[in-house]
Amino acid sequence: METQDLKKAGLKATVPRMKILALLEENKVRHVSAEDVYKALLESGEDLSLATVYRVLTQFEQAGLVTRHHFEGGHSVFELNQGEHHDHILCVKCGRVDEFVDKVIEERQQKIAAEKGYNMTDHSLYIFGICSACQKD
């Protein structure tokens, strides 16, 4: 039950929080904006405010349930944390997003951080390109 997940994260199990978490867990789309979440919930009959969506997503992020990605134009998209860490490769033409995991890169990053005297906490890697479908146009 989601109630447990929320409690574990130190968050009260309120209606908006459960609805948002449930939506993310449906996993229809991996990467959603606050606006996406807001609209999807309105459509499914929920009545909540956009401000709440932002608040909740920010709390989820702080609780480690969700990762926020910063995109161009000040947009953020959120992604439920599940399974292993991964990075992203995205198409600059159609916006398609794929994911990948590469141990070699992970290791090199650790090494680089160490060399520079940093205690690595996180990283963000995006590869941009043109996907196979778009190469045909």
Next chain:
Amino acid sequence: METQDLKKAGLKATVPRMKILALLEENKVRHVSAEDVYKALLESGEDLSLATVYRVLTQFEQAGLVTRHHFEGGHSVFELNQGEHHDHILCVKCGRVDEFVDKVIEERQQKIAAEKGYNMTDHSLYIFGICSACQKD
């Protein structure tokens, strides 16, 4: 002369553009926001508008003279393209930014893109951590 650089980039050699390019080439700071550029130029006696700074930086980006980095909170910072490509490692406590180049990572990225059927055009890699100075606090 900067005039040449601008012409080469297909841009008229106007006063604001030359001043902004000169400022970036001074290279006092590698990563500047539009606001930084605007203030610095005002202080050095130039009279230009923030809108122009944004316009010019965007044109520089399109011309490949400059790279724009998207940071948290919808902030962008710009960096003059000079020398070789590099990635960034930054301190989440003090905001310090270091740069690095890693051939292994570059190659892996090419390989991953190919595997996923993408024609890679660019990438962005940030390592986050706590720098040596901040580890002591």
Next chain:
DNA sequence: TAAGTTAATGAGAATCGTTCGCATTTAGTG
């Protein structure tokens, strides 16, 4: 080098995603 054409600029309004303030409602507790 002066006139003409077009693109660039300044100033401020407008936009967009996001956050805030505050009155109201709800969840968890006893």
Next chain:
DNA sequence: CACTAAATGCGAACGATTCTCATTAACTTA
């Protein structure tokens, strides 16, 4: 079931960026 703190809704506020449009400056050609 009543109580208290925390969560929500609403709309206003915000900050970065972009737009509009009248004015000005930069290349072109004579």
